[in-house]
Amino acid sequence: MTNAGDRVVRQQRTMGPLLLAAVILGLLGLPVAVWLDLRLLSENMLRTQAGEISRIIDDMRAFYGSDVVARVLQADGPVTAAHNYRDLAGAIPIPATLSIELGMRISAHDGSVKYRFVSDHPFRGREPHTLDPFEQRAIAALRANPKEPVLDVSGSFLDRSVRVASPVLMGQVCVSCHNTHPDSPKRDWRVGDVRGIQEISVAQPIAANIFSFKFLLSYFALASLAGFTIILLQRRQAALIQGMNRELTEANDFLATISMKIAKYLSPQIYKSIFSGQKDAAIATERKKLTIFFSDIKDFTAISERLQPEDLTALLNQYFTEMSAIALQHGATVDKFIGDAILAFFGDPETKGVEEDARACLRMAVDMQRRLEQLNTYWHQKGIEQPFRARMGINTGYCNVGNFGSDDRMDYTIIGAEANLAARLQSIAEPGGICLSYETYAVVRDLVRARPLPPIAMKGISREVVPYAVEGLLGELAQRPQVISEHATGLDLFLDLEALDEKSAERAQQRLAEALLALTTRVRQKPAQ
Numbered sequence: 001m002t003n004a005g006d007r008v009v010r011q012q013r014t015m016g017p018l019l020l021a022a023v024i025l026g027l028l029g030l031p032v033a034v035w036l037d038l039r040l041l042s043e044n045m046l047r048t049q050a051g052e053i054s055r056i057i058d059d060m061r062a063f064y065g066s067d068v069v070a071r072v073l074q075a076d077g078p079v080t081a082a083h084n085y086r087d088l089a090g091a092i093p094i095p096a097t098l099s100i101e102l103g104m105r106i107s108a109h110d111g112s113v114k115y116r117f118v119s120d121h122p123f124r125g126r127e128p129h130t131l132d133p134f135e136q137r138a139i140a141a142l143r144a145n146p147k148e149p150v151l152d153v154s155g156s157f158l159d160r161s162v163r164v165a166s167p168v169l170m171g172q173v174c175v176s177c178h179n180t181h182p183d184s185p186k187r188d189w190r191v192g193d194v195r196g197i198q199e200i201s202v203a204q205p206i207a208a209n210i211f212s213f214k215f216l217l218s219y220f221a222l223a224s225l226a227g228f229t230i231i232l233l234q235r236r237q238a239a240l241i242q243g244m245n246r247e248l249t250e251a252n253d254f255l256a257t258i259s260m261k262i263a264k265y266l267s268p269q270i271y272k273s274i275f276s277g278q279k280d281a282a283i284a285t286e287r288k289k290l291t292i293f294f295s296d297i298k299d300f301t302a303i304s305e306r307l308q309p310e311d312l313t314a315l316l317n318q319y320f321t322e323m324s325a326i327a328l329q330h331g332a333t334v335d336k337f338i339g340d341a342i343l344a345f346f347g348d349p350e351t352k353g354v355e356e357d358a359r360a361c362l363r364m365a366v367d368m369q370r371r372l373e374q375l376n377t378y379w380h381q382k383g384i385e386q387p388f389r390a391r392m393g394i395n396t397g398y399c400n401v402g403n404f405g406s407d408d409r410m411d412y413t414i415i416g417a418e419a420n421l422a423a424r425l426q427s428i429a430e431p432g433g434i435c436l437s438y439e440t441y442a443v444v445r446d447l448v449r450a451r452p453l454p455p456i457a458m459k460g461i462s463r464e465v466v467p468y469a470v471e472g473l474l475g476e477l478a479q480r481p482q483v484i485s486e487h488a489t490g491l492d493l494f495l496d497l498e499a500l501d502e503k504s505a506e507r508a509q510q511r512l513a514e515a516l517l518a519l520t521t522r523v524r525q526k527p528a529q
Helices: 002-074 095-108 133-144 172-180 214-263 268-275 300-306 309-330 354-381 417-428 438-444 502-525
Strands: 080-082 091-093 113-119 150-155 159-169 194-205 284-297 333-338 341-346 390-405 410-415 434-436 448-452 456-458 461-465 468-473 483-488 491-496
Touching: 002 091, 002 095, 002 113, 002 214, 091 095, 095 113, 095 194, 133 150, 133 159, 133 194, 284 300, 284 354, 284 410, 284 417, 309 333, 309 341, 309 354, 333 410, 341 354, 341 417, 354 390, 354 434, 354 438, 390 417, 390 438, 417 434, 417 456, 417 461, 434 438, 434 448, 438 448
Parallel strands: 080 091, 390 434
Antiparallel strands: 113 194, 150 159, 159 194, 284 341, 284 390, 333 341, 390 410, 434 468, 448 468, 456 461, 483 491
16 A cells, blocks of 8 residues: 555656646647637638639629720710610610629629629519518618618538628619609609618638638647546556555445444443544543433342343343433433443533433433333243333532543543442432432422432532432423333233324223222122132
8 A cells, every 4th residue: 555655646746747837838828829820810811801802893893894984985975874774875884783783793703702782673674683581681671770781690510601781772863763764663762762782791611711720720639639648647546546545445444343343332422522533542530510320220130040141141231222222312421331230421521511411311210211111011021020120310419520540441431429429329219210319309300209318428428418219200201101010920011101092092991990890899809708
């Protein structure tokens, strides 16, 4: 992996100057190539335009020499202007005829510029003008608005054509001639009327100019070659990086597997804080006000003696799994499992405040007791005669929390008399019950109904501690689904009110009523026996 990394570094050092040079040449070469090609294209267009203008002037001079000057010189009498000048001796063309004739001569060549003079009212005896849709549309548009020329752009992918039509306006002389001439088809002309249009068409084949961009094409060829070279270098580098990524992926998978295994030995909050960098793996403690939870299974030693080790292990692991899930749901930091006991606390590394931490701890304890009732019913059905009955103690006070141990091995835990007090409260709690210190009870008194117990003295705590045994639930805890469970010889009762639907609830009510009636009858009959 180190050798691959060195090769990537060397390639980066080589490619850096090459890329910089390619970028500089690309930035400078493109405008230069465009400027050279534009200059060449302009020269070619100017040559084409000059050739077309020269041809048009030659056509005009030739027409003027043959149809105007020659006829004037050949005339024996006065020279007149007429539209049918070829039929009259000594006649020359009028302006409209001149425009028509020039258009025919200019358009007869296979050039890029064509000219046409057309009207929808030609003189009688003159060849009628065939108007295409553009010319018809142009005449109509120009008669509506003579000041706006009509433009049409057409063509294909390889050529474009532009046609521009402008109006032919009637002057005073033209009006007098047309309104009195016997061959005029319309005799109500007025000055400013649009008689027809003169149309100029310019065609430009795009394909002919493609190779005018020889500098730009050369630039693109060089750029393509440079890009192809860079792609080859990049592909080679990508192959090296891909190999490094494979090695990194394998290393990351290995580290992820190891971290997941390590996570099994740590509380999720501690695991998260360490791997996110919030906490260092160094010996350090803080003094914080925490709410400590301690639970223990009553008569666990006697239970373990009646079970095989394999069954006991599976039972205890399921118990710890369920309790840990509830603790995590409420935000508790599970410190450790001590035999069958659980030590957890609220307030570090995450806290919602002392009061809310205490209330969350109580909610967790209530949910644990309820879940344990459900587990006992399940285990009883599986053949476990003696159920688990847990005693729980909760205390709120100051403890030292952090990393304890040596530089080689440490444990994230809590130390202090307040933690010992939680264990002592657990020991005096009833099986299936919860015992609180006054500091905790003062915060959660709106959630539970509790009775004080005789004061106890604790080593390390100067005051007498008054425990409070939880007898009932109030407020939001009382609204939670109830679980009623009781198991004894001849008695196997489990009632989960949340899981019952309406039909099952009616059936349970009926069966319980029958059971109560049977018990009442037995009690009444017992003295007679």
